[in-house]
Structure formats: C-alpha cells, structure tokens
Amino acid sequence: MQQALLIVDVQSTFSPPEWLVDGIRLFSANIPSIASIELHDEAVTPFQRQLGWHPAAEDECLIEVDQVFVKHGYGQTPAAIEYLKRLGVARVLVCGMQTETCVLAAGFALFDAGLCPTLVTDLTVGSALDRSGKLGTELWQHHFGRLTTRAEVMADIAPSYA
Incomplete structure (x- = not known):
C-alpha cells in the first residue's frame, strides 16, 4: 500500500518524551515522511490574546523528514495537504x-481533502489534559475509524520486521 507519514508538532516547544522521538525516528526512516511544526505568529493565530x-516563534522539527511545513495554529496548511x-x-x-x-x-484536514487518515496509536501523546492520548484516540476512531500501530505498518512494509 502506498502511504506516507505525517508527524505533528514533534518539536522542542512541546517537550516530547524521548521514547516518542526515538520511536518516530525509527519509523520515519522506513516510509516517506513529512512533518508540521507550530510556530507563533499572533497576527495569524491569537494564542496569547485568547x-x-x-x-x-522559532523552533525546529526533532525528526529528519522529507519536508517540514510551518503552521500557526491547530490545523495543517494547504501546502502540506497538497504535498x-x-x-x-x-x-x-x-x-x-x-x-x-x-x-x-490533522485528521480532519486530511479527511476533508479526500485523503485517508490513519492514526499510529503507539506514536502519539496527548496534551496535558490527557497525556495517555486515550481521548484523542477515541475521537479519532469515532470520526475516521482507522487506527494502526507501528508494528502493524512495519509488518506490512517488511514481513521480517519484529
């Protein structure tokens, strides 16, 4: 199956756990990968005011990818979707x-663009509200229905992966 990986906001600003960064690095080395990072521009998205x-305002993706897209809010940019x-x-x-x-x-943006979003459940972390990510995973399942794990994808890519 032709697929790509979208890595969302794995950047210093959000202090991702080391296990997440390491896991995504290993995973992204095996699949075409892009990333989005969120940078502050109050004129675009009023985070401070609201x-x-x-x-x-400045940060970088902690994962080496084919392309990085800068966003200034929650959603993905049209450029990332078009890519x-x-x-x-x-x-x-x-x-x-x-x-x-x-x-x-990101799931909503991909879905609305006619793409098929699939959450890699063991390579995601929730916000301070729910670090486990359980709430987000349940919402994803409800809206998009497609969940997978890193091991499931790797088994499809390279059957010898353990």
Missing part, C-alpha cells in the same frame, strides 16, 4: 503531539 500562552496529495498515497499515517487537538485537527 489562551494566555503561545508556542515558540501529500501529489504523492498519490492511499493513506496518510499520522503521529505526534497532542492527540486530541493538533493530531485530531
């Missing part, structure tokens, strides 16, 4: 930070 906090469409993938695997917010928003 929420009293904001992500960093994935040009790849002609059958599904987009999604992992990263804040399962019930930014990762879920």
